[in-house]
Amino acid sequence: MKRNPSPMNIGKNRKSGSPTASASVTALTPREVFGMLRRHLWLILFMTTLGMALGAAGWVLVRRYAPLYRAETILKVLPPIETDPMEIVATQVQQDLQYGHRVSLANLMKRQDSLQGLLESDKVRGTTWFRQKLHGDIRDAVASLEDNLNAFPHREAEHIIVSMTCGSPKEAALIVNEMVRLFVSQHGDTQRQDVNQKLIELTARQSFVEKEVADSERALQRVREESGMTDLERPSGHYFQHTITMRLNDLELQESELSLAIKQLRADIENLKVLAEGPITDQVEHAIERDPVMIALAQQLALLEGQLSGRLTKFGQDHRVVRQTQELIGEIEQKRGQRRLEIAEQTRRANLYNARDTLRVLEERQTELQLLRDQARDKQKTLDEARARYEQYTKVRDERIEMLNQIKTQIEKLRIMLSDPDTPKVQPLGLAPEPLKMVMSRHVVLWGPGGTMLGLMLGLALTFLIEMLxxxxxxxxxxxxxxxxxxxxxxxxxxxxxxxxxxxxxxxxxxxxxxxxxxxxxxxxxxxxxxxxxxxxxxxxxxxxxxxxxxxxxxxxxxxxxxxxxxxxxxxxxxxxxxxxxxxxxxxxxxxxxxxxxxxxxxxxxxxxxxxxxxxxxxxxxxxxxxxxxxxxxxxxxxxxxxxxxxxxxxxxxxxxxxxxxxxxxxxxxxxxxxxxxxxxxxxxxxxxxxxxxxxxxxxxxxxxxxxxxxxxxxxxxxxxxxxxxxxxxxxxxxxxxxxxxxx
Structure with missing residues (x-):
């Protein structure tokens, strides 16, 4: 028989009964929640019935002792942009922009200054509603208007629905009509004042722009006089150029060609230097053959060689006459060689000297062209500066002329708009009739169902509170x-x-x-x-x-x-x-x-x-x-x-x-x-x-x-x-x- 549990069993049992056991589940199950609801069913039903009764009683009392009537009228809202009176086809405006304009007008109608202006009307002050809501403080009446006067901008149609809710149908219609009248009048006056103000500003702007146009014309004349040039207008097209520009282009072209010729001549001189010190070329050989002295020496040499050949046959190698003839032949050949060298040297040196002379002439011409080019560039610079100033003043003049034309057009449009009956962007579509049916606030209508739901929620809350406590x-x-x-x-x-x-x-x-x-x-x-x-x-x-x-x-x-x-x-x-x-x-x-x-x-x-x-x-x-x-x-x-x-x-x-x-x-x-x-x-x-x-x-x-x-x-x-x-x-x-x- 076991009296005391072993430490192992004790630990096991303590773990199985531990509050932190992993198998434990502490969350409420749906069955337990349903059981709570069944145990307190009468409490839930009582609180639900009580809430429903209180909501229904409140609805009946409000309907009997505090009736409400709502009067409505419609404002037509024109597109927010300024319509051009000179165009037949109206400009299309995006629907979102039009709706945003209607929303802004509705908010403007609900502003405090608009409501205070309505309360200052004698018709509104004579109503029973005003006497009931004033209570000695205008803020109460303004607060009542903020709650009961509504301006609803329609999203699809170009309308704003203006409504007023109060206890008298006649006074509801009166307040709505007075609000619409004041708002349309104030909005129309505001727009006409805006048009007049714009017209005054544009007229002053027109005078200022005309003065700027005259100043630009005087500045152009001053540029022509200072530059001494009358044709400062920049030609349009490649083939229409100023004479100074054409002269500069021609000089630059000549200078470019002359520079190329000088470079080529300098290269030829270097080659001639090499040829003067080198062997005889075919060109020099041809000049030697055409030399008269060389031709005469060649003829003498040919004659002596013929005589030498006859004398050798007649006298022999060692004969005095033969030796004399041979000596003459040697002298002629020596002269011929010397002459050959003289001709070759003269020919090669003459080409080099001619090339150098030509180079000096071309360099002098280049210096002259550079001087002429610099003068032409100075004239071109003066022309460009004058043209830049002229174009600047011309651009200012043209812009001012275009601006002046636009201002004149805008002035004409504003004058037409000032006399246009559609200048106000809001127009009333009739007066609000007296309402025939009583209306109930959405909050009052929901009192019965809301009281029922509130009672049910309170009953459920009490049920869970009782169970949790x-x-x-x-x-x-x-x-x-x-x-x-x-x-x-x-x-x-x-x-x-x-x-x-x-x-x-x-x-x-x-x-x-x-x-x-x-x-x-x-x-x-x-x-x-x-x-x-x-x-x-x-x-x-x-x-x-x-x-x-x-x-x-x-x-x-x-x-x-x-x-x-x-x-x-x-x-x-x-x-x-x-x-x-x-x-x-x-x-x-x-x-x-x-x-x-x-x-x-x-x-x-x-x-x-x-x-x-x-x-x-x-x-x-x-x-x-x-x-x-x-x-x-x-x-x-x-x-x-x-x-x-x-x-x-x-x-x-x-x-x-x-x-x-x-x-x-x-x-x-x-x-x-x-x-x-x-x-x-x-x-x-x-x-x-x-x-x-x-x-x-x-x-x-x-x-x-x-x-x-x-x-x-x-x-x-x-x-x-x-x-x-x-x-x-x-x-x-x-x-x-x-x-x-x-x-x-």
Whole structure:
């Protein structure tokens, strides 16, 4: 038999009952919300009906004692742009721009100065509405107009709907017509004043522009006189150029061609220098052959060679005449060579000198052209500057002339517009008639439905407020959401079960076995059997506060285990306020006074053994140990060694040992007992145990390592949308044949 749970099991049990268990669900389910609504259905219906009645009554009273009439008229709004009176086809304006213009006019009508101008009208001041709304302060009347005088711009049509709502149909029409008259008159005067002002400004602008045109003409004449040129107009086209420009272009072209020729001549001179120092070319050879001296020497040489040939034949090689002839031939050849060199040198030098002379001539021409070009450029610069100034003044003159023409056109248009009857952009389309039907404010019309909805919402709010403020552990869902502890049994309120009207609540299982309460105790017994570990025998019944029903649960659970043919011992461990002797009064006249007083304290103080303190009960198989004589230190007595030995001893002779304990939150006695038993069963009273007390009770036991098996919800009421209401009916119907058979 296991007395104290191991640390591993303690940790396991504490985790399963922890408020932070991951399997716990704290959110309200739709079924729970529906149950709340059913429980407070009459409150919701009452508040809804009350709101509907108040809204309907307000609607009737307002309709009878404060009637309202709305008078309406229409203003036609012309396009926002200035129409050109000289054009036949009107300019099209975007629809959004027209609508924006209508919105601005409607806002202008609702401005404070417009409303104050309306209130200054003698017709408006003579109305009953004005006398009622004034109250000595003009601000009240303005505020009333802001609320009741409306100007609605139509989005598609070119209209503004002006309306006034007040208690008199005649005065409503009068105020609307007066407002339209004043607004159209004021708007028309404003527009005509604007046209006149523009006309004055344009006339002054015309005089100023004409003066600027005259100044521009004088400036042009001054430029022509200063430059000495009359043709300063810039020609249009490539082929129309000024003579100065043409002269400059021609000089620049000549200079460019001359520069190219000089560059080519300088290259030729460099080549001639190379040729003068190099071999004789074909050109020089040709000049040598045409030289007369060379021709004469060639003829002499040919004659001497002929003579030499004859003389060699006639005289021989060594003859004096032959040698003379040969000497002459040598002299002629020498002269010929010298002449050849002279001609070649003269020819090459002559080309180089001619090229140099030509280069000097061309360079002089280039210098002259540059001087002429610079003079032409100066004249061109003067021309360009004069033209720039001339064009600047011409541009200013042309702009002023164009501006002057536009100003004249605008002046003519404004004069036409000033005499045009359509100059005001707003025109009334008739007077507002007196309204024939009464109107109701949208807010008043919604009073009935609004009151109904407000009452319904208030009823729902009160329902949830009542439910949220009630922090009792009343239902299994409360146990699941706030305690996170297995619910092993749920005992309904005895007042709901007619079968236990005359039955002691500690003997429901014995005296009313066919009641729903008795069945709930038996169900709790079954759940304990299925929940307990192997060898589970000793059970502690505990609660947070006195009066939670733990004694009734202990007595009935003991009777339920006895009904299973188990031998059960019920111990009253509530030494401070014992109650077991009230549930099971002492019997047996053979007992002495001393033996009748024996109980748990007698055993724990060593006055007797437990066999002497055990008393039989009125239920076969159920024995009792009463609390015994009072003691000054119950906690120390229960924490002693004898209590542990008592539990171990009786567990060997009984199938179940059930201990009724003192309140957990008031005394520490139960913490000692919880460590000595196999399991602890907590009892929560649905009518008294708060959520905080339930959690503290569980936490107190878990902190000392108690093996808390689960809890029992005692005294649960049958609520609408809740528990037991249908179960009572179904249970009675189910047991009706059996009860009839037993009575027969």
């Amino acid at each position: 009630n922090d009792l552990v009343r239902t299994p869902n409360d146990v699941r959401r706030f305690v996170h502890l297995p619910l092993l049994g749920m005992i309904p309120d005895a007042a709901e079960d007619r079968a236990v009207d005359d039955v002691d609540l500690c003997h429901v299982v014995k005296d009313a076995p066919y009641s729903l309460l008795g069945e709930c105790y038996r169900r709790c017994r079954t759940n304990l059997d299925l929940t307990g570990e192997a060898g589970f025998k000793t059970l502690l019944i505990a609660s947070g506060a006195p009066g939670d029903g733990k004694t009734s649960v202990a007595c009935n659970l003991a009777a339920a285990f006895v009904a299973k043919y188990e031998k059960v011992l019920l111990i009253d461990a509530n030494l401070r306020q014992p109650s077991l002797h009230l549930a099971f009064p002492r019997t047996g006249s053979e007992e002495t006074k001393e033996t009748r007083r024996q109980g748990l304290t007698s055993i724990l103080t060593g006055q007797c053994d437990y066999q002497s303190a055990i008393r039989p009960s009125s239920i076969a198989g159920l024995d009792l140990i009463y609390a015994g004589p009072p003691t000054a230190s119950p906690a120390e007595v229960l924490a002693g060694r004898r209590m542990k030995e008592l539990i171990e001893g009786v567990a060997q002779h009984y199938d179940r040992v059930i201990i009724d304990s003192p309140p957990v939150l008031l005394v520490s006695d139960v913490k000692v007992l919880a460590r000595l038993v196999d399991g602890t069963l907590l009892v929560y009273n649905a009518a008294a145990t708060t959520r905080g007390a339930a959690r503290r009770t569980l936490r107190e036991l878990q902190e000392v390592g108690a093996n808390v098996l689960g809890c029992v919800l005692f005294g649960a009421e049958a609520m609408k949308g809740g528990y037991f209401r249908q179960q009572f009916k179904a249970y009675r119907k189910y047991l009706k044949p059996q009860l009839a058979a037993n009575s027969a």
